[in-house]
Amino acid sequence: MSARPLRVCLVAGEASGDRLGAPLIRALREELGDRGLEIRGVGGELMQAEGLHSLFPSDELAVMGLFEVLPRLRAILARMDETAADVAAWAPDVLLTIDSPAFGLRVARRARAACPGLTTVHYVAPSVWAWRPGRARKMARYTDHVLALLPFEPPYMTAEGMTCDFVGHPASRLPRPSAEAQAAVRAQIGAAGRPLLCVMPGSRRGEVARLAAPFGEALGLLAQRHPDLAVVLPAAAGVADAARELAAAWPVEAHVLDPRGLDPAEAERRKFAAMAASDAALAASGTVTLELAAMRVPQVIGYRVNPLTAVIARRLLKIDTANLLNLLLKERAVPEFIQHFLVPAKVAAALDPLLGPGPARDAQLSAADRALALLGRDGEPPSTRAARSVIAAAARGPRRG
Incomplete structure (x- = not known):
């Protein structure tokens, strides 16, 4: 039996x-x-x-x-x-x-x-x-x-x-989408042959609301250096409307990928294809940092919480980084701008060298490989x-x- x-x-x-x-x-x-x-x-x-x-x-x-x-x-x-x-x-x-x-x-x-x-x-x-x-x-x-x-x-x-x-960590085993899947996303949003930045301001409404303004200002500054910059924002279902509304005020058009109405597995595939197709990313802290590493996308992290929350957190925190890659490697592999350090000009300056070949990009991709190995890849x-x-x-x- x-x-x-x-x-x-x-x-x-x-x-x-x-x-x-x-x-x-x-x-x-x-x-x-x-x-x-x-x-x-x-x-x-x-x-x-x-x-x-x-x-x-x-x-x-x-x-x-x-x-x-x-x-x-x-x-x-x-x-x-x-x-x-x-x-x-x-x-x-x-x-x-x-x-x-x-x-x-x-x-x-x-x-x-x-x-x-x-x-x-x-x-x-x-x-x-x-x-x-x-x-x-x-x-x-x-x-x-x-x-x-x-x-x-x-x-x-x-x-x-x-x-x-x-x-x-599941992110360590994420398969990178094919070149064909990446090209399809680029074509869909009109980014073929253009520098593409993936923006991921979080999966919670509060995160998106707090990060929309500084992220948008940083994009405007970055676009001054890269006039043909394309932006893709793979939104979480619960914040898709908020992300679309807030991104509409940005100085650079953002192509918001709304997962609602799609089969969940298909929505995930499209999200990862968009991430992998990007030259660099600006993201909130969290698991997304490891997902970007698995997609081999160099990144810059920005984050803000309620000011009162931040005051209390500073008294309680035992670490000095909010980035899992930096934490695992015990080094500042990924630039991060937290709370009052989230200055758009500095974010744009950190993103700039990641959009094309060079030592900053190579260093991040090497760090990503080492971190993913530690996570059980x-x-x-x-x-x-x-x-x-x-x-x-x-x-x-x-x-x-």
Whole structure:
């Protein structure tokens, strides 16, 4: 008699978690084979395309910053309660929270209180190496196992009693689109034979709103040096309208790629083709920095948060870089302009040498190769490693004591 299907409740609170969750669902099905997989929870378009019926639209939770969340706090807390109650009612074998720890880990705490025998796994170790190291001890009260994307993270988790596997970062294995796919995107936006800049101001509404003005001013200055500059903006579905509206005020026309209405997989392919076709990129910090590295696109990073959030963050942060490539390599491989250092003239000056051949471009591409190797580029796919780790955690069950 075969074992019953593995029941996994997945909770991904924003676009980054959705991108991790979709391939993980596929890998779980592959690893489980005839046993089968049953899923439910919260996710975005990519996870829904893999068969997840989301309790509510996950982009409701895409808020970042201590003060930015306040206007939506009541609604977010209600969604936490709703999600935890659904987990308790369904009683899965595993609750798998993905990224977005402010939401996911609170759901895990509530669900564990209602179901003491529940196995809890968190995918993407919280960045306790950057700020608030006490979070690891706190989450250990209701988290059994952690899947880490960065190679130096497991010791922070195991020191507090959780088990933790480094599974690799999915960005390290992203295939670079073909020359034909890149040429097709360039032709679509009228950028054939022109310098092309990819602009990615984030997947959250607040990010796009704060970065639109300085990014636009930097583009205007860059266009003075490159009059035939073309700009492409692959927008996240939840901010596509805002991105289009704000980009309309830029001094350089931006071709906004709206993923809505496309099959999610096709939208992802078009996004990566646009990135790979670009000569350089201006982006917000986050996972996109690694995706650009995988597409072999040199980049400049700019970021701003609410000023009050920034004041508090400066007191809490233990690192001096917001860029994952710089963090991994322990060097300033990628120029970054954060908060009041986000000066358009300096951003344009940093982008200028990246648009064509030269030592600045070569140095970034070399750094990207080294960083991707550290993230597991040459091992098994991260989704496969993550799936095996989740299945093993389910077999062990919750920690005791």
